[in-house]
Amino acid sequence: MSGFLTLLKRDLLLAVREGGALGTALGFYLIVVTLMPLGLGPDLNLLTRIAPGVLWVALLLAALLSLPRLFEADHDDGSLDVLALGGLPLELMAASKALAHWLSTGIPLALMAPVLGILLNLEARAYPLVIATMLAGTPAISFLGSIGAALTLKTRRGGLLLALLVLPFYVPTLIFGISAISAALLAPDGFLASFLILTAISLVAMVLGPVAAAAALRQHMH
């Protein structure tokens, strides 16, 4: 277990030192959300209605930006080979990297969403809902994304391929994230059902993601 924490600590330190990945993701998120009202016009009622959906879709795209580097950086400098020789099973190694991605990208994006909600005239009572669903849903983005990142590891410019592979798997997270928000806005007790499924999807992703990613990494080690 100490290997897991050591790797997690190193990846978070690298994320802070290199900083570019998070900056790009947050900047991209800001730009995409800003473009929406410009494209749709100043109809505040319309913006309020679509705000949660726009925030969620833009978050998915922003989180995708840094995913291709998840294993690529370690592959390019030879670290991945050495990481595979540690006492840590490859599955836990992949889990540690996906967790680092969630902590360094998923959480900051989720916390930025309410700020961007102002641009979209998000309802006041929807703010806590947006944060809650995003914090519960973003682990699925990192852990399912790690499968795609491992599969496209050796493809040059695999970013687009990664998006094609992974985005369909984000559909359940998106649907239940949005439906939790809209259910809560319609009836105060409608929130929990969708929210629990959203959490379940994230938990399943945390188990399946590392196993599948490790299988893909083994293929690449050849």
Next chain:
Amino acid sequence: MVARGGRRIIDGLSFAVQSGEALLLTGRNGAGKTTLIRALAGYLSPLSGTIRIDGFDDEREPREACHYVGHLDANKASLTVLENLRFWQSYLGGEGSGTMAEECLWAALERFGLDPLAEIPAGYLSAGQKRRLGLARLLVARRPVWLLDEPTVSLDAQSTALLAKIIDTHVADGGLVVAATHLPLGLGDARELRLGDGVNQGGAQ
């Protein structure tokens, strides 16, 4: 038999390396030196045949007995020399804790002449210094089997001699080294296995 990318690279090869022995793999480009080393490290599984490490703790995976230094140095450009090495020490299970681990870390840096550079980000090092940092990993976590793939690339004559001395020390301590190289390393005592010219393909030892 080991295949890579659907091509049979090594076939009918059989050899044993004793502890306290260094084995040099030589052969022309493409003879399968890297493939053999990667198979020994467990990255590739043989299509047929087995690779065994006798006398290693049964509870642990064979890969935990091995150090692998390949063509790339596995350093992070934005971490300092010390941080890079400390990470590998902790991740690869360097023994001891606290001050003992620190001492071991500094001893390895000193051995490779990297101690004046300890606080410098690894990205600023020269190619030879990066290589030395990659090799310093061998000393921070005690593992019996060293698998080295062209370890002397970008090292100067002085550092090559130093590496030879370090390998000799490891072998004298009962360690086991398999190194792929096309240059003589200048080791005290080493067996040589030539790949790819048909001699060993029928099975040596």
